[in-house]
Amino acid sequence: MVATRTWPGPFRVRAGALLLLVAACAAPTPPLPAAGTAEAARLRAAMLAEVPRAAVPPEALAQRWIALARAALAVEGLRPGPAELALLVDRAPAVQRVALLLMRAEGPWEVLAAAPASTGRSGRRGYFLTPTGVFVHDGGIPGYRALGTPNAQGIRGLGAAGMRVWDFGWRHAPRGWTGDGSEAPIRFLLHATDPDVLEPRLGSPDSQGCARIGGAMNRFLDRNGVLDADLEPRAATDPRVGALLGPGRTPTTLAGRMLIVVDSDAPGIASARASQPGAGGGACAA
Numbered sequence: 001m002v003a004t005r006t007w008p009g010p011f012r013v014r015a016g017a018l019l020l021l022v023a024a025c026a027a028p029t030p031p032l033p034a035a036g037t038a039e040a041a042r043l044r045a046a047m048l049a050e051v052p053r054a055a056v057p058p059e060a061l062a063q064r065w066i067a068l069a070r071a072a073l074a075v076e077g078l079r080p081g082p083a084e085l086a087l088l089v090d091r092a093p094a095v096q097r098v099a100l101l102l103m104r105a106e107g108p109w110e111v112l113a114a115a116p117a118s119t120g121r122s123g124r125r126g127y128f129l130t131p132t133g134v135f136v137h138d139g140g141i142p143g144y145r146a147l148g149t150p151n152a153q154g155i156r157g158l159g160a161a162g163m164r165v166w167d168f169g170w171r172h173a174p175r176g177w178t179g180d181g182s183e184a185p186i187r188f189l190l191h192a193t194d195p196d197v198l199e200p201r202l203g204s205p206d207s208q209g210c211a212r213i214g215g216a217m218n219r220f221l222d223r224n225g226v227l228d229a230d231l232e233p234r235a236a237t238d239p240r241v242g243a244l245l246g247p248g249r250t251p252t253t254l255a256g257r258m259l260i261v262v263d264s265d266a267p268g269i270a271s272a273r274a275s276q277p278g279a280g281g282g283a284c285a286a
Contacts (some may be wrong), residue, residue, distance in 0.1 A: 049283075050216055055113065064110065065262065068108075080103035086103055087190070127209065128186050132261045132266075138257055142164050145161075163219075188211075229255040
């Protein structure tokens with residue numbers, strides 16, 4: 001039996017979240033078959049054991065995330081499969097977490113565990129707020145692996161060599177330094193970060209606009225194919241995909257394809273909007 005970890009610090013659901021919480025607490029329908037339930041339990045235990053500072057979140061926060069995720073999918077007109085995983089990132093400055101979310105077409109949704117993350121930092125020129133919405137990793141852009149090359153400051157912005165980089169294309173993101181809500185395109189990535197300098201700062205807004213996670217979380221997602229539902233079937237026939245995914249994997253039967261970015265401090269949900277590179281934008285590699 002794996003002991004759950006205590007969530008660091010108090011959490012208070014903001015006023016105005018009540019309606020979303022009520023919607024999230026609808027009467028459950030029959031649960032997953034035993035195989036699906038067992039796989040969810042396996043993944044929770046593995047994440048808690050392998051990922052530093054991973055923990056089961058407080059129930060109020062978990063229900064807030066579930067309500068926001070349901071609302072985000074509704075905005076996009078999306079529905080999950082019978083049972084599939086999604087990755088949820090909360091960009092609220094005081095939260096800054098990445099959570100493993102189990103969605104069901106029928107039945108209750110569950111937050112399995114969460115770990116520290118970093119999203120876009122405000123107040124510094126060239127840094128963007130991480131865009132909210134649903135980002136689908138459908139294999140159209142397979143992504144790549146980090147080379148581990150340091151920049152001029154000695155920072156490995158995408159993490160150590162071999163870390164997965166999930167690429168969600170060009171997206172509109174608010175400029176974090178103007179305060180006027182204006183936007184510009186960024187190349188939106190989910191990636192690891194420098195394990196020596198930047199990873200200890202996970203849990204606070206620190207990125208240029210992308211979603212940063214720790215190296216252990218990156219390896220957990222990669223090895224279990226959490227976001228690879230559309231890539232995994234191509235691995236045997238597409239050399240590029242096969243090389244990207246690599247050997248030694250244990251793909252989960254609950255694999256999904258959605259990254260859901262929310263802000264638990266904000267009252268509403270914005271749609272994720274695709275963009276083209278243009279003036280004033282950038283690619284986040286840190």
